[in-house]
Amino acid sequence: MLRLGIIGAGRIGKVHCESIGRYVKDAVVACVADPFMNAETEKTIKALGAEKVTKDYREILADKSIDAVLICSSTDTHAQISIEAIKAGKHVFCEKPVDHDVDKILEVKAALAKSNVKYQVGFNRRFDHNFEAVRDAIASGRIGHLDVLKICSRDPGAPPVEYIKVSGGIFLDMTIHDFDMVRFLSGDEVESVYAVGGVTVDKAIGEAGDIDTAIITMKLKGGTLAVIDNCRRATYGYDQRAEAFGALGQVAIANDCKSSAVISDESGVTAEKPLYFFLERYMQAYVKEITEFVDCIVNDKPVSVGIEDGLQAVVIGIAAKKSLETGMPVKL
Amino acid sequence: MLRLGIIGAGRIGKVHCESIGRYVKDAVVACVADPFMNAETEKTIKALGAEKVTKDYREILADKSIDAVLICSSTDTHAQISIEAIKAGKHVFCEKPVDHDVDKILEVKAALAKSNVKYQVGFNRRFDHNFEAVRDAIASGRIGHLDVLKICSRDPGAPPVEYIKVSGGIFLDMTIHDFDMVRFLSGDEVESVYAVGGVTVDKAIGEAGDIDTAIITMKLKGGTLAVIDNCRRATYGYDQRAEAFGALGQVAIANDCKSSAVISDESGVTAEKPLYFFLERYMQAYVKEITEFVDCIVNDKPVSVGIEDGLQAVVIGIAAKKSLETGMPVKL
Amino acid sequence: MLRLGIIGAGRIGKVHCESIGRYVKDAVVACVADPFMNAETEKTIKALGAEKVTKDYREILADKSIDAVLICSSTDTHAQISIEAIKAGKHVFCEKPVDHDVDKILEVKAALAKSNVKYQVGFNRRFDHNFEAVRDAIASGRIGHLDVLKICSRDPGAPPVEYIKVSGGIFLDMTIHDFDMVRFLSGDEVESVYAVGGVTVDKAIGEAGDIDTAIITMKLKGGTLAVIDNCRRATYGYDQRAEAFGALGQVAIANDCKSSAVISDESGVTAEKPLYFFLERYMQAYVKEITEFVDCIVNDKPVSVGIEDGLQAVVIGIAAKKSLETGMPVKL
Amino acid sequence: MLRLGIIGAGRIGKVHCESIGRYVKDAVVACVADPFMNAETEKTIKALGAEKVTKDYREILADKSIDAVLICSSTDTHAQISIEAIKAGKHVFCEKPVDHDVDKILEVKAALAKSNVKYQVGFNRRFDHNFEAVRDAIASGRIGHLDVLKICSRDPGAPPVEYIKVSGGIFLDMTIHDFDMVRFLSGDEVESVYAVGGVTVDKAIGEAGDIDTAIITMKLKGGTLAVIDNCRRATYGYDQRAEAFGALGQVAIANDCKSSAVISDESGVTAEKPLYFFLERYMQAYVKEITEFVDCIVNDKPVSVGIEDGLQAVVIGIAAKKSLETGMPVKL
Secondary structure, three states, rough: EEEEEOOOOOOOHHHHHHHHHHHHHHOEEEEEOOOOHHHHHHHHHHHHHEEEEOOOOOHHHHHOOOOOOEEOHHHHHHHHHHHHHHHHHOOOEEEEOOOOHHHHHHHHHHHHHHOOEEEOOOOOOOHHHHHHHHHHHHHOOOOEEEEEEEEEEEOOOOOHHHHHOOOOOOHOHHHHHHHHHHHHHOOEEEEEEEEEOOOOOHHHHHHHOOOOOOEEEEEEEOOOEEEEEEEEOOOOOOOOOOOEOOOOOOEEOOEEEOOOOOOEEEEEEEEEEEEOOOHHHHHHHHHHHHHHHHHHHHHHOOOOOHHHHHHHHHHHHHHHHHHHOOOOOOEE | OOOEEEOOOOHHHHHHHHHHHHHHEEEEEEEEOOOOOOOOHHHHHHOOOEEEEOOHHHHHOOOOOOOOOEEOOHHHHHHHHHHHHHHHHOEEOOOOOOOOHHHHHHHHHHHHOOOOOOEEEEEEHHHHHHHHHHHHHHOOOOOEEEEEEEEEEEEOOOOOOHHHOOOOOHHOOHHHHHHHHHHHOOOEEEEEEEEEEEEOHHHHHHHHHOEEEOOOEEOOOOEEEEEEEEEOOOOOOOOOEEEEOOOOOOEEEEEEEOOOOEEEEEEEEEOOOOOOOOOHHHHHHHHHHHHHHHHHHHHHOOOOOOHHHHHHHHHHHHHHHHHHOOOOEEEO | OOEEEEEEHHHHHHHHHHHHHOOOOOOOEEEOOOOOHHHHHHHHHOOOOOEEEOOOOOOOOOOOOOOEEEEOHHHHHHHHHHHHHEEEEEEEEEOOOOOOHHHHHHHHHHHHHOOOEEEOOOOHHHHHHHHHHHHHHOOOOOOOOEEEEEEEEOOOOOOOHHHHHOOOOOOHHHHHHHHHHHHHHOOOEEEEEEEEEEEOOOOHHHHOOOOEEEEEEEEEOOOOOEEEEOOOOOOOEEEEEEEEEEEEEEEEOOOOEOOOOOEEOOEEEEEEEOOOOOOHHHHHHHHHHHHHHHHHHHHHOOOOOOHHHHHHHHHHHHHHHHHHOOOOOOOO | OOEOOOOOOOHHHHHHHHHHHHHHHOEEEEEEEEOOOHHHHHHHHHHOOOEEOOOHHHHHHHHHOEEEEEOOOOOHHHHHHHHHHHOOOEEEEEOOOOOOOOOHHHHHHHHHHOOOOOOOEEEEHHOOOHHHHHHHHEEEEEOOOEEEEEEEEEEEOOOOOOHHHHOOHHHEEEEEEHHHHHHHHHOOOOOOOOOEOOOOHHHHHHHHHOOEEEEEEEOOOOEEEEEEEOOOOOOOOEEEEEOOOOOOOEEOOOOOEEOOOOEEEEEEEEEEOOOHHHHHHHHHHHHHHHHHHHHHHOOOOOOOHHHHHHHHHHHHHHHHHHHHHHHHOOOO
């Protein structure tokens, strides 16, 4: 039974706590650390199955009984805590992005090079049944050489502008999942990126120096053309689709719904909206990514999504940001 | 250029007149007869491309220049006019049903046996692209031995009760298309039939001695089980589906719509309703059945849907009526 | 924490053991009983989270620490064990069917009348997300008065003929789920039933006195017409659909698949097959039905699917059998 | 009855000849001109309903009985013949593109300014039922402000390299339809364009100085972001889709198929491929564009797609070409 510590008791920290408590067979949550831990949070956390709580994550790092940590704190602390955890000999699962700053990610990478711990980055969508099916169709050769890869990723609604301000911008906060998906699905690396964007959802996002709608075009090294379109708001729910087109055919995925019910009446033939909330949509993926992390530790396997993946997604995101600012395509 | 006469200038007569005028290459409408022909109808008919009109269909039968007639008059006149036309040496296309009375259909059959004319019955759905695809999947062996055949046929709205009263009842007026479809798709004959029904659309239909909703179960000679469900009203349009299930798989068809547009918004993911009107839905089939009729005459081929098909559908319809009345299954 | 005993360590017993161990928060499996319990089964069972095992189910009934039992033994023992468990004051979850014999079910019902225990019958499909959506559309009035209800239920493959022989026949073994679904979806009772059937999958099933393909038509008390079609084999997987048609519109559900991936290539536009295995298809429903059973006990709520539901489904099944044998519709 | 002359008896000339002969009520093809007219072509043309043929299009222009001409000759002759026809007082329907050279299009525009004739450009897709549905959803405000517009346009197979060489390149030959569609659907104008492309279908296309696969990103004046992806080859048929996303929701269209039949078997759940051939896919649109052209002449209405539309699509195409060559976005 692997003993895990969770650092950060915010939304995603609680998600992992619950999914481990309920669905991950070979692991328990030994401790959850959060500087703002209070009685109420402690109650919630323990009800989710955690053994104990603390305000100081270093308590977790010092606990010899704990094998691995999940870093779910704010992004600006990821790199620092990662390095401390690595030095303490803990295996690390780090939420995305590792950092907004490439140099800091490289420091983590350097620390890893001197250690024997596993380091997995939280690109949960790689573990989703739909995206896995696209990946399989490409990797198996089913659709031939990948000519065009299209990803559509829209949130149901924009986060508060206070969040936007510290988010690193749409490309490092939201598109980063899609940049990783381009790499995951294609098995290839991005060569150049060109981004256009605008503010159509909320003026306050523009005033905060960010955009809320974007189209990003990429050329990949192997000759694939890729395009992502993003928006912070979709009235009909969380829109998560991909389409891969190749020499032999195309594979496309649609959104998941609560049920397959279709109602036909005077107003039309109406199916359900896509699942609205990302936790609901990707719950199985959250379970699966931690299950695999545990398996990699227990059975000493290499993680499937590591520090290099965390790094490259940020590199592409920064290039996209530069492209948007300069109005020019950017080579990586 | 084949010269056709149309007997009956009601809705279906006008449909054929227009579709021949516009889409059937090798034929012209030489004359349209209707006892109630007036100046307005004449104007409409001629605008659709007919050369002349008359009140007396016998004028058409006597016209040596006319090769064939389409009988589009009221059902109670079909058999009599058929026999006259056959005796006049005209090829005949007769709208469904040939008659509500089996004996009268047999008289037509006897007249045909002594003649050399073509006689096609107006089961237009046999010429529809969707139903043809089901037929092809079955006939080609693609789904293996046909175990279960299901047909769903619902009108968008009930006809006036005055029409219901002379319609011969739902089984001879509406289900007759579906009975023919069972024979067409399966390539088999019905052995027994059991019908249940009710009045859920319009009480006046019940008061007129008819039903408006029904489920009819059949056993076919080759071991297939078949079921039809009918309703005189579907709020979402004209519902015309079939599903054939066999040892190797299933083929199913969906409704046709005006466009493939799907709108996703706060209220759901909404496709268009099926085409509402039978003329709109089956226009291509009307053109195709007459094109084939003309081809059979010009190139002396056997018609694909003849008097025997007209007879059998009525025989099944009468059995269904008897089953409904007795509450018992009826053998044919 | 509710303590459960499972009686019967066959396939369905193991399913419940695993789903409780992993997904049902407020319950533990205290003991699993099976007369054929051996070392291997014990190992499996304990790995699934059960505390202990026994060969004698009466040990479970005698254990004061155990609150409730799940009866997952062979059908012919359900009624007897139910009565013993009720007398022992245990709450009971009994797999379907309660018995093939109405009198025995009535004995269970009589025992219940004298007790205070909860008694839930294992109609798991009532807890499925798709069927719930149909139920909601009907119960909410969304589609108006229910005129026609259609259920299509096909297994991917026939069970061994040895199983068929003790199954009670297709209507009590397979269709019983669909009979219950007719009652659940319509909220109505069956008035008469007419069944046709045949042997198209496996001759041995016919030689065993059963059929493998059937269409069952029903009239419900409130005027709804219902039809079920069943087959023991569908090459494309486990086919579980329903369609409810009413005065205001229709609701229909499709099959669930592993992913939404659709591949377009030279051979067509191909989606995944439906989930093949019933455990995979209905796992969420199994979890949900036990979660609700636990909730009913803990919070003293009435169960949503009780002995009367268990009884009525068998009554309809027996009527269907009689209809098939006599070739006549049967009133209930 | 409007009398039309067709200049050019190649594939598209024949298409118009046939569709007018069969489906356009108020017009006849008075003459078809082609410098390579021979006995065989004459026979074909006349069988399609044309009254006569000639080798010299000036015969058509000189014929006082002819009201309008369809220019279906090679692209390099469009502008010259357009100007001659305008001077001869003929209404003009000109196939796309008007010319590869903006100056020549401006000459046509200047000639038109001094005349009273109608001038319609052959952007047939504007008359397609699916694209019209997208346009309606946008224009009606149904999806709110248009934030993102996506068009996917793939041919089933690449044309011969000899054709490619004189085609003006993919952007003026193929994407031009999509550029027009961006303007038609959005009701807006393109501000800047960025194109990436590659050769993945046929090396010979690259050797001819063209590409066969492209993604083109555009910013529109009203703030919409648009993206087109093209490929000269799709193994599954002619892929013609669009998706418009706005503040209130999304509208998307799918491909048209020959039938709605879906076959479920061991290999999956397979629908038909999209219609393969552009004539088959857009036949209704060809009929509708000419029907509208005739209506505009007969009832003196403004054409809905005129010289300015012909001009703008070429302007965008040239900008896309420049973007591809320079690797930089291009402002219009």
